[in-house]
Amino acid sequence: MARIFISIGSNIHPEGYFNAALKALSAHFDNLCLSSVFESEAVGFDGSNFLNMVVAADTQLGIAEVVALFKQIETDNGRLPGAKKFSPRTLDLDLLLYDDLVTQTPIPLPRAExxxxxxxxxxxxxxAPERVHPVAQLSYQTLWDNYDKSQQRLWPIEFQWSY
Structure with a gap:
């Protein structure tokens, strides 16, 4: 059983798409742990604000299977295949970590973002404040404490779950 961490983002009707994503993730993965929901300005393009969060979960699926499932969930929720990287989106699911694996295939992990x-x-x-980044060899709390917070505006928001 692998512990995975998933980034979720949306800036098109994000409340509905977040709930749809959590419903889909809870149907495929065990032991979900949800972060707070954060609002941030769009990065890389002019657009409406994004909502973002991170979810931890347990899975028996391999990395390629997890990524394929994420793409299917995105497509099922109106994400157009081949859409520009820096553009508005209904739903963005990214695999951040798969246990502490460091690899380039089938995707680069840990994710650079x-x-x-x-x-x-x-x-x-x-x-996951005490979990250690497998490359930087620092805890995520330490990485956050050392992060230049003037780079991106970000704030936690209240969120009503209905999944």
Whole structure:
């Protein structure tokens, strides 16, 4: 059984898509642990604010199977295949960590956005503060404490779950 960490983001009707994502994830994975939901300005393009969070879960699926499942959940929720990287989106699911595996295939892990994006690092530090980044060899709380918070505006929000 692997412990995975998933980044969820949306800036098109995010409340509905977050609930749909959590419903789908809870149907496929065990022991979900949810961070707070954070709002942030769009990064890389001008657009409406995003909601973001991180979810931890247990799975028996391999990395490629997890990624394929995420793509299917995104597609089922209106994400267009081949959409530009920096653009509005209904739902974005990214595998951040698969246990403490460091690999380039089938995808690069740990995901680079962990240390570069506040909207990934803060919620990850919230639910796994003592867990150690397998490359940086620092805890996620330490990485967050050392993060230059002037780089990205980010704030926690109240969120009503209905999944």
């Amino acid at each position: 962990i240390t570069t994006n506040a909207f990934v690092l803060w919620p990850l530090a919230e639910i």
